[in-house]
Amino acid sequence: MKNDFQVIVIGCGVVGASIARELSRFDVKVAILEKEADVSFGTSKANSGIIHAGFHSTKGTLMARFVVPGNRKFDRLCDELEFPFERRGELMVAFDDNELRILQTYYKMGLDNKVPYMDLIGKERVLEMEPNVNPEVEGALYAPTAGIICPYEYCFSLTSNAQENGVELFLNKKVTWIGKQGNGKFEIETEDGSRFTSDYIVNAAGLYSDEIAKYVGITNFRIVPRKGEEYLLDRRVGKLIHRVIFPCPTSTSKGMLVIPTVDGPVMVGPTARDIEDKDDWATTRDGLKEVFTHAQRMVPSVKTSDIITSFVGLRPAAVGNNGDFIIGTTTVPGFINAAGIQSPGLTASPAIAEHIREVINKEGLRMELKPHFNPKRRRVASKVRHMLENRQYSQYGEIVKKDKTYSKLVCRCENVTEAEIVEAIRDGHTTLDGIKFATRAGTGRCQAGFCTTRVMEILHKETGIPFEQITKKGKGSEIAPYPIKKGGVE
């Protein structure tokens, strides 16, 4: 039967995608329903991109349970899926005696969570490791296992690998109703009127996971968005820091961080403010001030004049559960939550996925490992790009001889060629933001001033989408919606 699956995952952020990919190793029929025009367009595209070492999470919570095992899985995942990931380490820095005591507390929390190789280090060592940290630093908690990652590439790679292994992805499918059929199967309706059926549902809808739960009558938690503003600095500022720099948390805030990114530019943020509106994606003047005041205390040379872009992420914090993750079976048989996955959800995602697979298995879905599971992601063009970045011009020249699209530069700030854009489009990214996240075209200094029209042309050529219907991030966000006819716009 069409649209009938054994497991339907609702939501394709890092959590949904990890679960789908984990399930794709087995002979199970799986689909993902995602409301946006592309995957990772929720919280998973807008975060700090840190694979935390795990000393921040309180003992006994699900966060603490999944964060360290999650962290441990990233080497293998990166090897298989080839997303950018580097174990840079993190430093929680202290500036006075009180803060030095706080470091002790977190060191102990880290030990409880089995965070490996942590070290309490003195001033000299901190400054030797990170010369741009404020010289008034007194000491730091150092955790070398922390890493940095490109979060959306991680999500894209999980999704496309899951698809290669048989998972079906449905975009622009907002779940609006869930019921049960006589045979015990779930019936799911989406906004556009499509219907799906499944034996199991995994609720990985992030900010909206409370609403999805409500559709099956589960009302024991509510998701409050906790807003985080982040600011990216120009590449020209250089690599001010090599590791993630944390302040000592206060009772009200975990604090603003100075974060190296895998793409090079330094990022500062995030704020943490509980808000009401799940659609409030606005950065604010206050947020900017807060971020920079805090960040400058740790790394004095970060400046607002170097901001190249900014964004907001909304953490799905579960009220009624102390903000902890909500994971596992529910009062409705077959309906399984992976809800309220706020920070450190990115880090925990691989461990959550494995756990959810075990839960579904225990709930009665028999599954066998697929003999032909392919753990490797198929990627060509973006690999070739690295040759350009590393100035291996003669090797690059050889590739260009075979395929001319490698010599058509589309985004000159980030050296993205037509070959990469086409690969991203064929991979299912059909909005400008999606292509931007998949290829980096438009993320550089000129912020898409130059390449927008070129990407639009390629998108039109590849998919046939009329020029005026090409969007930034899905319906309603058309770039140039009005063709000019004689006599002006009507």
Next chain:
Amino acid sequence: MTKNVDALIIGGGPAGLAAAISLKKNGIDNILIVEREDCLGGILLQCIHNGFGLHRFKEELTGPEYAEKYIEMLEGTTIETMTNTCAIEIVNEENSKTVYLMSEKSGLIEAKTKVVILAMGCRERNRGNIAIPGTRPAGVMTAGLAQKLVNRYGYMPGKEVVILGSGDIGLIMARRMTWEGAKVKAVVELQPYPGGLNRNIAQCLNDYNIPLYLSHTITAIRGNSRITEVDIAPINEYKEPKKEDTFTLKCDSLLLSVGLLPENELSQLAGVNLDRVTGGPLIDTNYMTNISGVFACGNVLHVHDLVDWVSEESEAAGKAAADYIRNQTIQKNKIAVRVGNLVRYALPTVLEPGKPGILSLRVIAPAENTTLYVKADDEIIYKKGHKKIFPSEMQRIEIKEVPQKAKMIHVYLE
């Protein structure tokens, strides 16, 4: 593929074209212009309005017409042009330079050349550079991108428009979008004076009753898929928005015209030193940068408001480059040019004693009934009264002869 030339010009806009033609006139034959777009002409191609060439050709031309005049001059010459070809790296070697080119037709090219002329123009500043708070919806774009969409592709980005910044591109787009039936609701400018030319304020805003809000800024952008409204507030003397006087305008697009930045990533990578004020390379009187054999002209050097000066400057650069190829001419004696009261920058930052000199400069803020002075130590060598002088208008002044013994040149308004 490899290539060997005497002069390689990066950028086929008016600067690159004029430099190439001048090189040719001055006896250099083996010249290559590379342009990353699919045709020559640079930013002129999207400027379909009038107002080009009044000084050069004594007639009012559109951008493409002006460009065409230069493109025609190339015909029948030995100047080679490659379009859809982007320079990706300049490597400086002892007696030559290697420029790596990525060409759509010919793939990766390693081009050896005696001189490089940087003529890459500029790009527009964008929202990130100015950090406007709010959401990141569709409909927010630079005025230049809107201009490209409208003039080269035939699509309108919106029907209810607000423009932030009163740079020339924004002003011209205000009129252009009005012509196409859009409603331009406001042009919002942080400074107490407009960023663009007075001529454009009159012809693009006043003639169409488009309100210009000076000393105002945008304090919020709203809308998630598409922009729906902006908050506009007057600013106080500390450039902080006055909350109580904020008002909201509904709109479906916001165009940014908040200035241009010379496009110098390539130059920087090659080790060219830049001026902090202009964002362009530091040059001597021969338009040569700190790397011998690398020259710069046009918008990559500093932002011009009139293309006529771009052409003139680039011809001079072309001639100097030709001299360098033939005689290895290098400016020997340099005296520093310093700017004083109300002058934002003057270019070049050095002059040559005993020689004539040309200075391009801009003032910091508008001024009335004032005099522009150039002094060599204590001696006044140039003086001109201005009833009104604006930052939007570049001044170009000629000094007949820089005194032999001068130690420093001083440029200021009084």
